[in-house]
Amino acid sequence: MVKTPHPFSNGKKVLFLNCKHCQTLLTDRAMKAMLVARPSVHLYSTDWEPINCRTAFDEQDRLKISCTCELQHTACSCCGNIVGYFIVNPCSRCNSQNTNGHKWVFHLEDVEEASRLNGLGKSWQEEERRHRNSWVAS
Template structure:
């Protein structure tokens, strides 16, 4: 597995931290589109209320906006299609547009090395994630 650094993402419009567990990604349907993905969203993002279909597959997605400024910064794959689930994917269904977010590489607890996904604890044990006041999405929806 290639080494994938962990990124902290901020909204380009208002500089709010919108993700502390970001990973560089490419759109499965169009490899020229660069994004960031995450396994768990932050409370500083707001899931808008209308689903729509993508142009290239049958996934249902919903836009995500920054709670502070309201700008759309990405989307959530609400219902992935069979074709995309069969494709090589990392299981991340929260996507951030690279043109809407600035990225900062996260460092390990020592502050001297890049934190990589293989060494990143789950959201329930990720101190930086927990200190940002976030909860795993399944706990937000209870």
Template sequence: MPVKDALFNNSEEKIYSLVCKECRNPLVKYSLKSCLLTDYSVNFYSTNVISEKISTVNGFYKAFTCKCRVTDMGCINCGTIIGYHIMQPCIKCLSSKNNGHLWMFYEKLVYAFDNTKEFKKSEKLDNKCKNELEIER
């Protein structure tokens, strides 16, 4: 899935790259600031751009605040649990306004750096490539 399709296509939204606070390992290049759907005061970073720098760990379990099935997610370098992956969203969360992201990073366990400019450059390049492909057809 192209990155721009996986993230909100909102020009006002900042895009963040994330780094593990424990070992400084880069985790993902593109994520958004998010909040818990059942408690808007709980902040996260989220993405649907899967990274080889993270791995699911332990088994799945029911989320504490809803009926989603989730699994912990850890940094592949140091093993620190840095968030969770929503394996099966519940009906309540699916019916709530959400960004569709299933990879959630705990705000306190990652460093976030504004990566909006790089994202927009890659989006322009992606659009240019699509236009060139359409011309070739």
């Protein structure tokens, strides 16, 4: 029996992310997300190490969020602009929450999203419409 990929995971679209400053591709596997510690903060995240990114960690400029996770800035390898951060060591609070396991986080203001096709070769929007229509028809 041939397994076909599920059209989407939890209804979340998978996206390409490009650096807003130089248009370099950073990842082809991002999703929109929110911070566990502050749900009002929206961002993008991925569970795969991004391409064209490097850590940009400086002890004097330690990244702070509203929990005690240990973080490192990530910068675009092409232009050097900070585009997000990597969760080096999640705090116990964030580890105990229902998280998606994504450790690479991108700031909305530093990246641009682009649509990508799902595993079936269709756009996520097209597949989402088809999925919604199948629920209505049932």
